[in-house]
Amino acid sequence: MSGMSLIVKRITNIVSGFIFMYGIYIILHGHLTPGGGFAGGVIIAGSLILRILAFGSSAEKEKELSRRVPRLMSIGLLIFWGSAFAGLLIASVFFLNAPIFGLGKPFHLLSAGLIPICNIGIGINVAAGLFSIFLALASVKYIMED
Amino acid sequence: MIEIYLFLVFMIIAAIIAIEIKDLLAAAIAVGAVGFSVAILFILLQAPDLAIVQIVVEILTVIIFVAVIFRTTAIDETITKRFTPMQIFGLFFYGFFVILFLIIMEKIFNQLSPFGSPIMKIASEYIKMGLPKVGGVNIVADIILDFRGLDTLGEATVLFTSAIGVLAVMRKIGRK
Numbered sequence: 198m199s200g201m202s203l204i205v206k207r208i209t210n211i212v213s214g215f216i217f218m219y220g221i222y223i224i225l226h227g228h229l230t231p232g233g234g235f236a237g238g239v240i241i242a243g244s245l246i247l248r249i250l251a252f253g254s255s256a257e258k259e260k261e262l263s264r265r266v267p268r269l270m271s272i273g274l275l276i277f278w279g280s281a282f283a284g285l286l287i288a289s290v291f292f293l294n295a296p297i298f299g300l301g302k303p304f305h306l307l308s309a310g311l312i313p314i315c316n317i318g319i320g321i322n323v324a325a326g327l328f329s330i331f332l333a334l335a336s337v338k339y340i341m342e343d
Numbered sequence: 344m345i346e347i348y349l350f351l352v353f354m355i356i357a358a359i360i361a362i363e364i365k366d367l368l369a370a371a372i373a374v375g376a377v378g379f380s381v382a383i384l385f386i387l388l389q390a391p392d393l394a395i396v397q398i399v400v401e402i403l404t405v406i407i408f409v410a411v412i413f414r415t416t417a418i419d420e421t422i423t424k425r426f427t428p429m430q431i432f433g434l435f436f437y438g439f440f441v442i443l444f445l446i447i448m449e450k451i452f453n454q455l456s457p458f459g460s461p462i463m464k465i466a467s468e469y470i471k472m473g474l475p476k477v478g479g480v481n482i483v484a485d486i487i488l489d490f491r492g493l494d495t496l497g498e499a500t501v502l503f504t505s506a507i508g509v510l511a512v513m514r515k516i517g518r519k
Contacts, residue, residue: 223395228479231391233487239399246403250410267510274503281496292492300478309479312488315495322499326506327403333513334407 201251209251216244220324227316228309234319241320242327249335259336266329273321280314347387354380367417371408375401392483 223230224237254262284293294300294310301308354377361373378401385394426434456462473485487495 228481228484230481231483232395233392233481233484236392236395236399239396239403243399243403246406250406263510267507270503270506274499277496277499281492292489292496294477294489303474303478303480309477309484312477312479312484315488315492316484319495319499322503326502330506330509331407333510336513 201253205251209247213244213248216247217241220244220320224316224320225306225313228312229304229306234316235323237316238320238323239327241324242331245324245328246331249331254335256336259332263329263332263336266325266332270322270325270329273318273323273325276318277315277322278318280311280318283311347384350380350384350387363422365419365422367412367419368409370419371405371412374408375405378404 220237220240220243222237223232223240224234227233227237281292285291287293294312300310303309307313357373357376357380361370361377364370364373378397382394382397382401385391385397469486469490470482473482474480477485477489479485479488
């Protein structure tokens with residue numbers, strides 16, 4: 198894959214950062230506006246896939262990426278499981294929401310207890326998972342060549 | 344209400360085109376039309392959460408379809424015009440079961456309680472207790488991450504496991 202034409206590359210350079218930021222916005226505002234971890238994670242994975250499709254990539258780069266991205270996926274899942282187990286450690290209730298930060302005021306960014314942290318964990322998990330699946334499918338060609 | 348039925352008819356036509364057409368690129372575009380109609384239906388039914396996910400996943404799916412079609416073949420050779428006796432037999436049974444299904448469903452739907460007053464009262468409890476107990480303004484996030492948190496935990500783990508499965512099948516090291 199050597200990438201697409203110059204027009205596509207320029208547009209991708211301008212747009213992909215904004216798509217990435219929009220994904221982060223969807224994740225961080227998951228408890229306030231529609232969306233959440235899954236939707237934001239898919240948007241972030243989409244912006245990364247857009248870059249790979251527009252600019253192309255080399256065998257070395259894809260092997261390097263497909264070694265590193267699954268670790269990020271595990272980190273995201275561990276954040277979610279950790280926030281589920283935090284309640285078990287503190288008050289011996291699984292999935293306890295309130296007592297670590299308190300509920301906060303509604304309509305504020307820092308509110309709703311552990312829900313933003315759960316959203317961040319799901320977002321990292323979904324983004325890295327979809328991107329690593331795409332990388333695995335895209336790098337089949339290099340594996341065949343070897 | 345009428346636009347929902349229009350979109351349903353459009354989706355059925357697009358789905359039939361997607362499985363019957365010979366040109367695979369047109370079939371992928373028809374699949375995309377079905378998916379975006381589902382997204383518009385979610386917006387019409389006031390479910391923006393689902394609409395966001397549906398649009399993005401549909402874009403990814405169509406992009407992967409188109410990339411695969413560009414690298415392989417673009418004509419489906421398996422579609423033939425003539426029906427074999429086995430297919431006619433299958434169509435007959437299919438029609439029989441569709442009619443049976445409609446008859447049974449008609450009886451079941453008549454037994455259900457009317458729309459807006461469900462048998463299970465737990466959903467209204469979720470809506471009532473969402474803001475005071477959990478504190479999130481987005482009621483969907485309250486439900487999927489607190490009231491039904493275990494469900495979402497299992498879902499995220501299933502996604503992780505499936506991604507690990509794809510990587511394990513596709514990797515090179517340790518295959519031999």
